[in-house]
Amino acid sequence: MWPGNHQWWHQSVTVDRDRGARHMRPLQFPSNHLPSHVDLRQYMTPVEDQADMSTCAANAFAGACEYIIKRHTGEHVDVSRLFIYYNGQMIDQRSLDVTDDGASKQNTVLGMRKFGICEESLWPYDEQLLNKEPPPHVYEAASHVTVIPLKIPRNLVAMKTCLANEVPFLIGIRLLSSATAEAKKNQGYISMPNPASAAVAKTGTHAVLVVGYDDRTRHFIVRNSWGRDWGVHGYFYIPYEYLLEKRLVNYLDGIWAITDIIPRTGHKPTVRRLVVPGHNYDAMHRKDKHRHQMNSLQKTLMMMQLPSYHKISHHRTLMPIEKHRRRHSGYF
16 A cells, blocks of 8 residues: 555646656755765665566666655555556557567656556566556556656766755666676675776666765765665665766766655646756756757668768758657657
């Protein structure tokens, strides 16, 4: 059962016409005098094992939801990871058939925002249910709540600000196969790999939940999804520089958090983006968006066998294609 006391749900939530993650409303957390140490593990539920399924993002987001519930009610509620995973896959699908290829953090959190969350007893973490559509009664149970997603800029102050305000965040990192032995040997500490190494280049990204930091050692505290026997009860410590090195992190998929679980109304809650005073995130956001548009345009022109976008006026070509893409996307 969901916690009986729903007073922890924030009732005054601003909702807009649903525009997904393309238009995000700024959110500012207090960032003055950040503490030198933050550790949210005491409010976390036990680390679970994703087993042989590509559900790292779903595991991390389920852990974030369980943290919110436990922090506000003291109760341990197991959130269905496969329900989150399936709906995250469906965000950019055009059919009900999905494969176990993983789901991006953005799609996963937008799936939670769209379809809600439910208890794991309703849709268990069973490999036989992997990639299966949950039945209507599960969607009905999940439909009463939704989540407020928060996108976090990629700088150290923003990450620490998020944690200092008691909000853990998800990030995709390249975690080498040697990390298991290293974490066991070094009491959970993972060293900084060579970003230019071949081992890093051929390693895929793995979604984890960052739950704290320590300025003394300059390490983040990270929750994994490989069981409680991995690292230190399922957690490990990673250098600040690790999460700031673009070759070790999937920045394209963004850094995401959930600020709250709320009762569902007639509209989905607005996606938020963290703004830290003194850090020109808006300029960086526009630069990344422009780069993404250019990459998308280049791929489109290649498919159409047209000249390189460098030879075409951006002002004449980008806007019609971008408008066409938005008009026909149908994601949100």
